[in-house]
Amino acid sequence: MMQGEKEFAYTRADFDRVRKLLYQLTRIHLADSKDSMVYSRLVRRLRALKLSGFSQYLQYVQEHEDEVQCFINSLTTNLTSFFREPHHFDILADYLREHKVQRIWCAASSTGEEPYSIAITVAETLGSFKNGIEIIASDIDSGALQTAQNGIYDEERIKSFSADRRKNFFLRGKGAQAGRVKVVAELSRMVSFRKINLTDRHWGIEGPLDIIFCRNVMIYFNKETQLEILEKMVGLLKPQGLYIAGHSENFSHATHLVRHLGRTTYHPALVQPA
Incomplete structure (x- = not known):
């Protein structure tokens, strides 16, 4: 790794x-290619804390519990957008029409665009904000969750929405908030946010669930951890429940747990008679 013109020595x-500590805390595995990302993300913490280098910072993390969450927040990726992988929301709408859905878990909610997209789909499909469906949204990143709970975004984020969708689900900012939008209160009330580390033993979520969105997060875990999390999640789903994965995730190694329906959606695997 070349130090080059870096502000801090970095070997x-x-x-x-860094990645050993992150794995110990979250079981997220950082690939070799993430070395530059780690520098650019953590250098902000070194500056903020007026530390001299990475060794000093890692020592600081281990001695200050309140910095642990900042460390995790800095290194967890929050790449998201409204209606990302749009076919999944078409599948969700079809499922809502065909099943009595009561509970949905969005297990990697990031800054909120995904759970609000779920809530919009539910409200549009069922024709009401008051539809009796509980939407739970969770993430490991406390900063991302705060953004999600605030529900305020740059207006650019919803530029592809129809005029009706913008009108029904967002308020346009004025004055100092010009160029920003806020999700309407009725939509916000459909979603409850909570902090959950998927590698924790207890999640505080009980079944049965109808649908789990867990998209583009399993790729950060090794196969063993993926199977542990998937087994727990499938155990929370109804027999005909829906598990929705990300475009880069594949569970061909987990056919004992899930049955592939196509387009990265799954049902729990049917238990075979003895």
Whole structure:
């Protein structure tokens, strides 16, 4: 790893220590290619804390519990958008028409665009904000969850929406908030946010669930951890429940847990008679 013109000395050993600590805390595995990302994300914390280098920062994390969450928040990726992978929301709408749905869990909600997209789909499909469906949204990143709960976004984020969708679900900011939008209160009330680390033993979520969205998060875990999480999630689903994965995720190694329906959607695997 080349130090180049970097503000702080940064070696391969520093990177390895960072990803070892992140794995211990979250079981997220950072690939070798993430070394530059780690530097750019953590250097902000070094500056904010007026520390001299990465070794000092890692020591600080281990000695200050309140910095642990900042460390995790800095290194977890929050790439998201409204109606990302739009076919999943078509599948959700079809499922809502065909089944009596009561509970949906969005298990990697990031800054909120995904759970609000779920809520919009529910409200549009069923024709009401008051539809009796509980939407739980969780993430490991406390900063992202705060953004999600605030429900305020740059107006650019919804530019592709129809005029009706913008009118029904968002308020346009004025004055100092010009160029921003806020989700309407009725939509916000459809979603409850909570902080959950998927590698924790207890999630505080009980079944049965009708649908789980867990998209583009399993790729950060090794196969063993993926199977542990998937098994727990499938155990919360109804027999005909729906598990929706991300476009880069594949569970061909988990046919004992899930049955592939196509387009990265799954049912729990049917238990075979003895």
